[in-house]
Structure formats: structure tokens, C-alpha cells
Amino acid sequence: MNRYETIYIVNPNLDADSLGEVIAKFSGLIQKLKGYIVKINEWGKRKLAYEVKRFDKGYYVVLDFCGHPGMVKELERNLKLDDRILKYLTVKIDEEVDPEDLRVTEHQKEEGMEEGRSESTEGE
């Protein structure tokens, strides 16, 4: 399995419900294709550097996941078909990763962050 990162820009004029639906659609698709989602990061509305489909703003979503190359093809095909998506980009971050390993390291990271937080509050 490889680790990929897909950024896609959603139409900024959608309401919160349909936006959630779009995000759930693509994260659900990865799970359906037996991939493993590491993280979904929503950047929110940002100004675009140039107009895309006559929009000057866009809602950015970063999807960090593990999967096989065929999955990326399927995901990009679906992104292309959806007209609520303005633009997308997939980048391969790592090759031959074990999703189990990632799950453990992500867990440790979260725990580390929580510890750091509690320590800082104690300090105050």
C-alpha cells in the first residue's frame, strides 16, 4: 500500500449539509475500496490564486489516506465526475507503508499532544 494525499476544492457556495455530504462521499469511497484514512483536514474557505470555473474562492479539503494505485484512479474518476468539485490534486507521499504502523504512530502523536496540553495547563 502507498500513502497518498488528495487535496480537492469544493464549490464554496454549498451549505453546510451538502458540504458534509461531499466530504462523507469521498471518505466513504475510500473505505469502500478498502483503503485506510489517516486524516481528513478541512482548511475551509480560501481565496484561489486564479479563477477556477468562475469561482474566486474555494473550500479546501485535504484527504490523507493509504491505498493501492488503482484506488487513486477510481477516486480521481469520481472527483472528476462530481461537478461540486472545482479542482483536485493527488500526491504520493510514501511507498509501501503498513496501515497498521500508521495507526499506531498517529495514536502516539495524539497521545503526545494531549500530554503536552495537560503539562502546559499544569505549568500555568
Next chain:
Amino acid sequence: MAINHKGKRFFIKHKMCRFCADPSLKIDYKEPKTLTVFTTERGKIIPRRISGNCARHQRMLALAIKRARNIALLPFTTAKIRMKEYREY
């Protein structure tokens, strides 16, 4: 950019690659703020001989800028904006 005694503008030369000097500086296409430092006002990538980057980091930087352009975080060019301004006159 600075001005020398002759009143001519020139770029301050960095003797060392900024990314080699500071390992905490990361080249990431998702952070357009750090990338814009290495582009001109027109959106072009600043060459290595001016920015002072090492070959390895310049290559990484160029790739990151191209990726950022692809996802509309950085402009390919600012010519269109200028045309808009021009039309307003």
C-alpha cells in the same frame, strides 16, 4: 531587495542555502507562504543564482511551487489581474 551606494537595486546574496542552514524550514506545497518568498511578483520561480538555494532544495522547491500552482494556492501568472485593472481605466 536592497539599494547600494550607486542607488542601484540588487538582491542580497545568501552565502548558503536557506533550507540547509535551517533544517526546521520545510518545503511543502501546502504552505504557499514560504513558497511565495521564492517567486517574483509575476509568479515566476526565482532562479538559484539569485535565491542562493542549493541544487537539491531548488529542485524540491520548484516541484512544490508547481504543485501549489496546480491546486490554485499560487498563481501561474498575474497577467490576468493586470488586464482587469487595465480595463477599469
